[in-house]
Amino acid sequence: MNDQGVATILETSQPATAAKGPVKLAVHNLSISYGGTPALVGVDLEIHENEIFGIIGPANSGKTSFLKALNRMDMFNPAMQVAGDILFNGTNIRQWRNVYALRRRIGVVFPLPVGLPMTVYDNVALAPRLSGVNRKADLDDIVERCLRRAALWDEVKDRLDSLGSLLSGGQQQRLTIARALSQDPELLMLDEFSIAVDPVTTMRIEDVLKELRTEMTIILVTNLTQQARRLADRTAFFLTGSCVEIGDTEALFTGNVQDTRTADYIAGRFG
Amino acid sequence: MLFLIMTALLILPVLIILATLIYKGGPAISWEFLFDDPREGMTAGGIFPALVGTIWLVAVALLVSVPLGVAAALYLSEFAPDNWFTRFINLCIINLAGVPSIVHALFGVGAFVLFFGFGTSILAASLTLAIMTLPIVIVATRESLQAVPLAFREACWNMGATRWQTIHRVVLPNAVSGILTGVILEVSRTTGETAPIMFTGAAFFLPFLPTSVFDQTMAMSLHLFVISTQVPGVPDHLPYGVALVLIAMVLTMNAASIGLRMYLRGKKKW
Ligand SMILES: Nc1ncnc2c1ncn2[C@@H]1O[C@H](COP(=O)(O)OP(=O)(O)OP(=O)(O)O)[C@@H](O)[C@H]1O
Ligand SMILES: [Mg+2]
Numbered sequence: 001m002n003d004q005g006v007a008t009i010l011e012t013s014q015p016a017t018a019a020k021g022p023v024k025l026a027v028h029n030l031s032i033s034y035g036g037t038p039a040l041v042g043v044d045l046e047i048h049e050n051e052i053f054g055i056i057g058p059a060n061s062g063k064t065s066f067l068k069a070l071n072r073m074d075m076f077n078p079a080m081q082v083a084g085d086i087l088f089n090g091t092n093i094r095q096w097r098n099v100y101a102l103r104r105r106i107g108v109v110f111p112l113p114v115g116l117p118m119t120v121y122d123n124v125a126l127a128p129r130l131s132g133v134n135r136k137a138d139l140d141d142i143v144e145r146c147l148r149r150a151a152l153w154d155e156v157k158d159r160l161d162s163l164g165s166l167l168s169g170g171q172q173q174r175l176t177i178a179r180a181l182s183q184d185p186e187l188l189m190l191d192e193f194s195i196a197v198d199p200v201t202t203m204r205i206e207d208v209l210k211e212l213r214t215e216m217t218i219i220l221v222t223n224l225t226q227q228a229r230r231l232a233d234r235t236a237f238f239l240t241g242s243c244v245e246i247g248d249t250e251a252l253f254t255g256n257v258q259d260t261r262t263a264d265y266i267a268g269r270f271g
Numbered sequence: 272m273l274f275l276i277m278t279a280l281l282i283l284p285v286l287i288i289l290a291t292l293i294y295k296g297g298p299a300i301s302w303e304f305l306f307d308d309p310r311e312g313m314t315a316g317g318i319f320p321a322l323v324g325t326i327w328l329v330a331v332a333l334l335v336s337v338p339l340g341v342a343a344a345l346y347l348s349e350f351a352p353d354n355w356f357t358r359f360i361n362l363c364i365i366n367l368a369g370v371p372s373i374v375h376a377l378f379g380v381g382a383f384v385l386f387f388g389f390g391t392s393i394l395a396a397s398l399t400l401a402i403m404t405l406p407i408v409i410v411a412t413r414e415s416l417q418a419v420p421l422a423f424r425e426a427c428w429n430m431g432a433t434r435w436q437t438i439h440r441v442v443l444p445n446a447v448s449g450i451l452t453g454v455i456l457e458v459s460r461t462t463g464e465t466a467p468i469m470f471t472g473a474a475f476f477l478p479f480l481p482t483s484v485f486d487q488t489m490a491m492s493l494h495l496f497v498i499s500t501q502v503p504g505v506p507d508h509l510p511y512g513v514a515l516v517l518i519a520m521v522l523t524m525n526a527a528s529i530g531l532r533m534y535l536r537g538k539k540k541w
Contacts, residue, residue, distance in 0.1 A: 076428060
């Protein structure tokens with residue numbers, strides 16, 4: 001079979017997918033356990049450049065653990081064991097000589113906002129400073145650009161010197177997003193970012209994410225299935241530690257599923 | 272109501288001690304008392320050498336125990352794996368805190384005066400004090416480090432910060448108030464100790480100021496012990512005066528510690 005044939009088959013088997021970029025992240029047979037108790041078993045998936053990849057699933061399905069494995073946060077938790085291969089830009093992340101450089105390319109936003117106990121400005125300038133940017137003018141630029149993108153600039157531009165941890169919950173969450181963007185990441189992982197954010201702000205951040213997808217790859221873990229539908233090109237459904245199904249978001253949401261549990265979850269019949 | 276009475280009972284001894292000291296020792300306090308040498312076989316004159324000596328002893332002890340204690344606490348809180356060895360170290364620290372000061376004194380004689388050959392000197396005495404108060408610094412520092420939420424550390428790690436960068440940028444700045452409180456507590460404890468220094472570096476009577484850490488020195492606590500029990504014919508107000516100055520030093524440190532804690536808590540950032 002020639003290359004042409006393979007391409008045709010791929011296209012016909014996944015008809016709704018738009019032209020895909022190269023593979024940004026490939027996960028092979030990934031399993032995660034905590035002190036011997038499995039949290040995620042045998043996940044295989046590929047995420048393409050400039051794609052928004054949604055992950056949905058009920059509590060305890062292993063979504064957060066999945067994200068933690070991707071930027072090697074298991075290093076800080078001796079109980080967390082990760083098996084399998086994760087390839088970022090084609091290189092196994094275990095072979096990255098400098099994990100810190102890897103983490104700098106991956107921005108993370110966790111569900112509960114963490115405004116670090118320093119000024120708003122310093123919160124956003126921290127990551128650039130860690131990687132050696134020290135000129136005031138450069139930092140000013142980065143801080144303003146990231147805060148604008150996180151839809152926070154207008155609210156904090158007059159109080160950049162006040163403490164980040166004193167902002168409201170929703171503002172802190174956007175601060176966390178600005179901080180993640182300040183790393184200029186290739187991959188942005190958001191874990192239920194809208195838990196602490198009001199609906200209006202959520203919509204504004206969603207708009208920002210749609211713009212960002214031209215520059216980076218995004219993994220969006222969400223409890224709100226409709227959010228996945230609005231944003232994600234493809235969506236994976238995790239259930240009690242395994243990846244049940246991966247498909248084009250529209251297909252999943254229009255009932256075109258391989259596993260009935262996916263349809264049940266999307267329809268809100270459990271979870 | 273019961274609790275109120277019990278609280279009052281706690282305050283009572285402190286008030287009585289203070290009142291007695293002020294009443295009996297107050298008249299002894301004067302410019303001359305603070306800044307003069309003891310005279311006439313310590314039955315008259317001032318306490319200046321002892322005052323200076325105590326400051327030397329405390330300062331040198333801090334110089335040793337603070338860096339050592341903070342480093343140890345950083346290791347225990349931020350780096351040490353949770354294994355039998357770490358638990359063993361923690362057990363040792365608890366035990367070190369429970370060792371009576373006279374035992375520390377004997378250890379100081381054996382280790383610093385004789386084995387290391389420092390002789391009876393400020394260095395030997397301060398090292399003994401440092402070892403004795405190390406647990407205070409370690410425990411206070413470790414607790415304030417652990418009070419910094421894990422989420423802050425994780426946020427930093429996620430940005431690609433190394434452990435050291437995280438400690439330097441986020442953990443230490445937020446733990447510094449607790450560490451300072453521990454240090455001040457250590458100072459006030461060190462100021463009053465007598466046993467650990469009397470065999471290792473504090474002199475009975477030595478009306479000269481020390482010029483280096485290898486000199487012996489007088490110290491407030493030992494001086495108080497000496498003039499109240501060892502020297503005949505000391506007028507009553509003298510020991511009370513010394514005690515009053517000693518207590519004032521300790522209380523000032525404690526007040527500073529409380530003030531600092533309140534100030535830093537007011538600035539608390541989360
Ligand atoms: N640090 C940890 N130590 C031990 N077990 C953990 C740890 N973190 C997660 N787990 C376990 O791993 C499993 C998966 O948890 P995970 O946080 O990945 O789920 P999740 O899909 O993100 O859930 P949620 O939607 O509630 O955030 C759970 O059973 C959880 O108890
Ligand atoms: Mg989660």
